[in-house]
Amino acid sequence: MGEQTKPSGHLVVTIGAGPAGIYGVRKLAEAGHEVVIINRDIKPGGLVEYGIYFNKHKLKEGVRIQFRKILADPRVRYLGHIKIGAQADLTLDELREILNPSAVVVACGAQGTKALGIPGDMTEGVYHAKDLVYYFNGLPEFRRRDFKIGERVAIIGVGNVMVDVAHWLVHEKKIKEVIAVARRGPAQRAYTDVEIQAVAANFDTTALREEIERVRPKLEAVGEDIEANYKDLTKHINTKSKEGESPTRMLFRFLSAPTEVVCDENGRLRALRVENTELVKRGESLSAKGTGEFYDVECDTVVFAIGDRVDETLGLPCTGVEYFKNPNPDPDNPGDESYQVFDPETGKVCTGLFVIGWSRQASDGVVGRAKLDGERGMAVVNRYLEKAAPGSAENLNEKIAALQEFLQSRGVRLVDYSDVRKLEAVEKQESQSRGVEFFKYFTDEEMLAAIDRAND
Numbered sequence: 001m002g003e004q005t006k007p008s009g010h011l012v013v014t015i016g017a018g019p020a021g022i023y024g025v026r027k028l029a030e031a032g033h034e035v036v037i038i039n040r041d042i043k044p045g046g047l048v049e050y051g052i053y054f055n056k057h058k059l060k061e062g063v064r065i066q067f068r069k070i071l072a073d074p075r076v077r078y079l080g081h082i083k084i085g086a087q088a089d090l091t092l093d094e095l096r097e098i099l100n101p102s103a104v105v106v107a108c109g110a111q112g113t114k115a116l117g118i119p120g121d122m123t124e125g126v127y128h129a130k131d132l133v134y135y136f137n138g139l140p141e142f143r144r145r146d147f148k149i150g151e152r153v154a155i156i157g158v159g160n161v162m163v164d165v166a167h168w169l170v171h172e173k174k175i176k177e178v179i180a181v182a183r184r185g186p187a188q189r190a191y192t193d194v195e196i197q198a199v200a201a202n203f204d205t206t207a208l209r210e211e212i213e214r215v216r217p218k219l220e221a222v223g224e225d226i227e228a229n230y231k232d233l234t235k236h237i238n239t240k241s242k243e244g245e246s247p248t249r250m251l252f253r254f255l256s257a258p259t260e261v262v263c264d265e266n267g268r269l270r271a272l273r274v275e276n277t278e279l280v281k282r283g284e285s286l287s288a289k290g291t292g293e294f295y296d297v298e299c300d301t302v303v304f305a306i307g308d309r310v311d312e313t314l315g316l317p318c319t320g321v322e323y324f325k326n327p328n329p330d331p332d333n334p335g336d337e338s339y340q341v342f343d344p345e346t347g348k349v350c351t352g353l354f355v356i357g358w359s360r361q362a363s364d365g366v367v368g369r370a371k372l373d374g375e376r377g378m379a380v381v382n383r384y385l386e387k388a389a390p391g392s393a394e395n396l397n398e399k400i401a402a403l404q405e406f407l408q409s410r411g412v413r414l415v416d417y418s419d420v421r422k423l424e425a426v427e428k429q430e431s432q433s434r435g436v437e438f439f440k441y442f443t444d445e446e447m448l449a450a451i452d453r454a455n456d
Ligand SMILES: Cc1cc2nc3c(=O)[nH]c(=O)nc-3n(C[C@H](O)[C@H](O)[C@H](O)COP(=O)(O)OP(=O)(O)OC[C@H]3O[C@@H](n4cnc5c(N)ncnc54)[C@H](O)[C@@H]3O)c2cc1C
Pocket: 015, 016, 017, 018, 019, 020, 021, 038, 039, 040, 041, 044, 045, 046, 047, 048, 051, 052, 053, 056, 082, 083, 084, 085, 088, 107, 108, 109, 110, 111, 133, 161, 164, 311, 314, 356, 357, 358, 359, 364, 365, 366, 367, 368, 369, 370
């Protein structure tokens, strides 16, 4: 990996081993810094492991190969199965105290939940897409949960996450209906052509035509070409899914903003109440404005697929869906400020504390974008370290041993990268003996037992 630079004497701790963190640490190592990368999950990869749809084996394995090269670098030490946060295995302050690094980079993705706060949203049968996605991709904490999925599932939002959830409902659960609920029109959908092909054959085109006619006057009012819209929307309906046929009808409701989850007299979820909207120009884009008329989308399950927010329990100052970043432009390197954590109480930048990837901008883009953001962010860290006093990389083995001891006293078992490689080898062997393309354990206990077996 990369060129071998003279050791800088700096230790940098990165929290989170998703694409932003892993691709990012390569830039730190190349600059000669020692890196410790701490990760909540036993396995590295973040959403590559537990978000990208589980049957995209080639894509996932292609990225894993790159990750393996980076994590095998002797300047990078991976420590998994450690959750940082207020109620977690270790607080941010404890981590800093034990390892005493020159800088900490938060690359934890967007683990918080973005809620609309509408009445009824705590009803059984209302879920957040991320939780479901983590479930069907086998992230242990979520795999244990009991998701009650009915026959008519309304998904709020029309991005690629909606498509992934619909994909699972259509091809694995084979339920009666999936209803994608969009607050704006068909032309403002956020999903991509490549992804929708997984479920396009299940579009109910009669219902779709009716829905387009229902909203036609409002779309025409903002100059939209209805027939072009319809043609574009339905261009993949003849694409057969690789997973075969499914009886599920895929429906859409446009110009519909959720206002309430409605229950029957027994408290069972029976509908999603929405407000009709119209499109209004706001600068260059069109936004949804409620008309004051409401109707019910009949369903028994509701999934919010409206993006995520950062984890406010991590220990960084938080504003709405994101962490506070330096609001003052950096005069020397414009743009650097958006990677620097800021404390609104003191009105100062938190020295040596940075954010990258989805922790910097929640739910923003694909793996390639997270990679770019991780690399850009680490360039900011490298510039910061050029002016910082070195020395934090000294006695690193002792510091890591102290961290391990501290965690052990709390009953936490950390794993290192050699453990991950052993686990991967066991899972590979398991997939071969079962004759499946890919096999993975769904619990931490099974993963740790597999590592122990490999050690015997
Ligand atoms: C459902 C879904 C499907 C997607 N599919 C695709 C796709 O097919 N193709 C594509 O290119 N992009 C896809 N993306 C987008 C892509 O996954 C993201 O752009 C990318 O993973 C973001 O990277 P990240 O490193 O910022 O965060 P993440 O990937 O979320 O990684 C965060 C890491 O931080 C760790 N962590 C979290 N909290 C803590 C904590 N408190 N302490 C310690 N560690 C912590 C986690 O264990 C994780 O390893 C998908 C996204 C989603 C939500």
